[in-house]
Amino acid sequence: MVTAAYLARAGMRVLVLEARELIGGCAVTEEIWPGYRVSTASYLASLLQEKVVRDLELERFGYRVDAKDPAFFSPFPDGRHLFMWQDRAKTLAEIAKFSQHDAEAYPRYEAHLEKLGMVAESLLLTTPPDFPPHAIGDFIEYLKLAGRLRGLSRAEIVGLVKVFTQSAADFLDDWFESEEIKVTLATDGVIGANGGPRSPGTAYILLHHCMGGVNGIRGLWGFVRGGMGAVSEAIADSARAHGAVIRTQAPVEKILLGNGRAIGVVLADGEEIRAPIVASNLDPRRTFLHLLEETALPADFVAGIRRFRSEGTSLKMNLALRGLPEFAAFPGAPGPQHRATMHLCPSIDYVERAWDDAKYGRPSRYPLIEMTIPTMYDASLAPAGHHIMGIFLQYAPYTLKGSDWDTEREPYAERVIDVIEEYCPNIRDIIVERQTLTPLDLERRFGITGGNIFHGEMSLDQMFVLRPLAGWARYRMPVKGLYLCGSGAHPGGGVMGAPGHNAAREILKDR
Numbered sequence: 001m002v003t004a005a006y007l008a009r010a011g012m013r014v015l016v017l018e019a020r021e022l023i024g025g026c027a028v029t030e031e032i033w034p035g036y037r038v039s040t041a042s043y044l045a046s047l048l049q050e051k052v053v054r055d056l057e058l059e060r061f062g063y064r065v066d067a068k069d070p071a072f073f074s075p076f077p078d079g080r081h082l083f084m085w086q087d088r089a090k091t092l093a094e095i096a097k098f099s100q101h102d103a104e105a106y107p108r109y110e111a112h113l114e115k116l117g118m119v120a121e122s123l124l125l126t127t128p129p130d131f132p133p134h135a136i137g138d139f140i141e142y143l144k145l146a147g148r149l150r151g152l153s154r155a156e157i158v159g160l161v162k163v164f165t166q167s168a169a170d171f172l173d174d175w176f177e178s179e180e181i182k183v184t185l186a187t188d189g190v191i192g193a194n195g196g197p198r199s200p201g202t203a204y205i206l207l208h209h210c211m212g213g214v215n216g217i218r219g220l221w222g223f224v225r226g227g228m229g230a231v232s233e234a235i236a237d238s239a240r241a242h243g244a245v246i247r248t249q250a251p252v253e254k255i256l257l258g259n260g261r262a263i264g265v266v267l268a269d270g271e272e273i274r275a276p277i278v279a280s281n282l283d284p285r286r287t288f289l290h291l292l293e294e295t296a297l298p299a300d301f302v303a304g305i306r307r308f309r310s311e312g313t314s315l316k317m318n319l320a321l322r323g324l325p326e327f328a329a330f331p332g333a334p335g336p337q338h339r340a341t342m343h344l345c346p347s348i349d350y351v352e353r354a355w356d357d358a359k360y361g362r363p364s365r366y367p368l369i370e371m372t373i374p375t376m377y378d379a380s381l382a383p384a385g386h387h388i389m390g391i392f393l394q395y396a397p398y399t400l401k402g403s404d405w406d407t408e409r410e411p412y413a414e415r416v417i418d419v420i421e422e423y424c425p426n427i428r429d430i431i432v433e434r435q436t437l438t439p440l441d442l443e444r445r446f447g448i449t450g451g452n453i454f455h456g457e458m459s460l461d462q463m464f465v466l467r468p469l470a471g472w473a474r475y476r477m478p479v480k481g482l483y484l485c486g487s488g489a490h491p492g493g494g495v496m497g498a499p500g501h502n503a504a505r506e507i508l509k510d511r
Contacts (some may be wrong), residue, residue: 002500003485005239014244020250023211023234033433035383040226043390046212047496056238063234064223067214073340075329099178105339119212123154124491124498128473131465159409171203192453196355223377261480281486283455284468294368304469309457311450312439315396320433325424344369361401368394398439398450404442456494475503
């Protein structure tokens with residue numbers, strides 16, 4: 001959608017084809033029960049690039065975000081709790097309840113992370129250089145990248161290397177002593193990841209989730225008014241305002257080729273649509289292994305796409321509630337805890353054990369759970385006095401050992417409610433409706449291979465110049481006229497618009 005909006009603004013004739021009955025992919029708002037409008041998949045905003053918001057005039061088209069405050073609420077089994085607020089002084093007072101050392105370290109940690117984040121963020125809207133480099137121009141591009149490190153101290157350069165290679169746990173161990181502080185921060189390192197907090201590379205996932213902002217303030221996450229579908233609708237309206245045409249219920253069956261280049265697509269109903277340029281927002285495996293004949297692509301490219309890791313471990317549940325959950329560790333409703341992302345994960349070891357289950361093909365018996373209640377910010381999403389609660393869970397592996405998700409979906413949903421009940425004793429009494437989306441359901445509903453929310457693992461060997469493959473990270477694909485514009489391209493997953501922005505720029509260069 002972002003690619004379409006930019007190309008339409010540049011004067012190109014653009015047609016967007018969406019397989020489902022509504023636009024937006026995983027960023028949708030659906031009335032899955034009468035009166036309840038639910039962000040069924042993605043549920044928070046932060047990473048959407050400010051440049052994209054400005055360029056596409058998204059606020060003109062209704063894009064509004066309410067920043068979470070407090071940011072986090074973590075209840076613990078011993079009855080203690082932790083809030084993290086927009087107000088730093090309030091956050092430091094909360095941290096000091098667990099460790100004075102950590103309260104003193106936290107401002108330095110934030111400053112360090114912000115400095116690293118600014119370097120990494122500067123690459124988001126950059127087209128990766130060719131890898132390995134072939135010509136003098138490629139080497140110049142690498143020198144330009146090195147120039148971005150100017151201004152960093154020796155310690156910060158070391159920190160940048162560490163954040164790309166370390167585990168989230170090791171990275172946080174360098175800063176903090178309190179288990180409660182570390183696990184609250186570590187959750188951002190494992191969201192959507194095939195790895196636990198002690199898995200190398202999860203420190204970058206942590207940084208990735210800290211690179212955005214809300215309303216110009218870095219590091220904040222928020223709820224989109226109208227649900228996540230309002231993001232997609234604003235982008236779509238921006239594209240339509242410049243002539244783009246958007247068709248729903250128009251699934252693409254294959255990409256048409258002629259004389260070795262893309263010349264259009266064929267829809268599932270047999271309709272052929274001709275165009276000199278095709279941009280795919282599908283993930284790499286679905287784009288190249290389902291929409292094209294293997295013989296149309298280089299053999300080494302096909303082999304590389306087959307090795308591209310795309311199985312997810314995330315499960316999403318959506319609940320309709322007749323009231324608010326009461327936390328044993330912080331009674332009272334409504335309260336500030338209901339406006340935060342509520343974490344149920346008491347320690348790093350707890351999350352690591354959850355990952356241990358998933359490694360061997362079992363959904364975590366004690367999963368990491370994130371809960372959000374968007375109706376605390378936008379009451380229009382549910383009937384008066386009722387609420388929506390989103391539950392995002394790690395870990396639920398796509399491939400189960402000795403079973404399948406059609407068998408395990410509802411029994412596991414009951415297990416998840418059991419875990420929540422340990423912290424919120426009234427949860428079963430207030431549930432009106434329940435929807436469970438396993439990785440298999442995410443694949444079926446949203447067309448993402450393996451239910452991977454990032455269109456493919458965001459590990460070091462599948463990022464930047466290696467995303468999706470070495471030599472093919474510049475949005476142009478082996479078939480001339482075919483471009484990759486989704487999260488399977490640099491800089492990866494999240495509702496950020498950066499891959500679409502970058503792909504549009506390269507398309508216009510080639511025009």
